[in-house]
Amino acid sequence: MRKILLTLIVFAAASLGAQNALAEAWVAKMFADQSHDFGNVARGANTAYKFAAKNIYKQDIELISVRSSCGCTSPTIEKKVLKTGDIGYVTATFNTRTFTGLHGATLTVEVRWNDKGVMRRGETQLRVNGNIRGDVVFKPGAVRFENVDQGKVSEQVVEVSYGGRSSWKIVDVRGVSDDLEVELTQKRRNSGRVTYDLLVRLKDTAAAGYFNEQLVLITNDEQYPRIPMHIAGRVVPEISVAPEPLLLGEVAHGGQVSKKVLVRGKKPFRIVSVQSDAEDCFQFKADGEPNERHIVEIIFDAKKQVGPVKQTISIATDLGVKYNATLTAYATIVPGSVEPATAQPSATAIQIEAGTASAAGSDRANVAR
Secondary structure, three states: OHHHHHHHHHHHHHHHHHHHHHHHHHHHOOEOOOEEEEEEEEEOOOEEEEEEEEOOEOOOEEEEEEEEOOOOEEEEEEOOEEOOOOEEEEEEEEOOOOOOEEEEEEEEEEEEEEEOOEEEEEEEEEEEEEEEEEEEEEEOOOEEEEEEEOOOOEEEEEEEEEEOOOOOOEEEEEOOOOOEEEEEEEEEEEOOEEEEEEEEEEOOOOOOEEEEEEEEEEEOOOOOOEEEEEEEEEEEOOEEEEOOOEEEEEEEOOOEEEEEEEEEEEEEEOEEEEEEOOOOOEEEEOOOOOEEEEEEEEEEEOOOOOEEEEEEEEEEEOOOHHHOEEEEEEEEEEOOOOOOOOOOOOOOOOOEOOOOOOOOOOOOOOOOO
């Protein structure tokens, strides 16, 4: 009897271990990247990396926690609840102000999903590493352009300090986009201390929207010649549209829906045209008078076949091509007034986009189309 009980305990433990391994496998599939090397970074530099997590399953997935094995890296979660196709992020921030030298961390991400009222969990691990240089310091740690009006020039200055050899030099700056330009000025060179001012200029030709870039300082240091610097910001568009995106919802095949959007500018302008590639499905009504605010009516005719619709709508103004605006309209055409069927999650296996197998034999499950 004792042998039978012991055998059952061993079997149960082995089964639990197999389930945990299975859970980690399906969670790992959500992450395209599972490791990142920061390389050599300056002390005080703003250094972070976002691991994208895409929900490839039919059920909602919740990113409930993330923990780090080392204080050198602070992890956070952006957008916890992910519906099918949604993307959330696990951001790993290297603590360059506290640590120096070679460091690495394992980030353990825990997720859960509702299996017909039963909350099931799984986890996976991500890895980061890098070398925080104590001899090179950035002040401030990154270049940030906050809400710069489109068409305006903006400048930021970062002090780059080095302590060590008096012969140390920055010989080049690479990776600068067409919307940016840099100026490097040496301020000090004596007693083993070298200081530069790096001016980063955002040009007036920069396109509207968010940007996130990295430039690289090239030095004459044979061992560690490359030092990255983070640049991010937002160019506020001259013309904005709200709401964006435009959600038209479910529309019965052959039916019609109408919604209005607000088009705003910082000075009076005219709307010259409103267009989309699907001219037979969309109609537009707008005035042609100069104003800072315009109401545009968008009418959608559900003439296409049943299914999802995604359409880009372009709004041209008399301010020129540079100051045109776009929005994306989404709709779902359904057959008549019939409610679309809702896929039911499996009680034993989570459903993935490709492949079929049971939870006992594989981590792949029913196709989610």
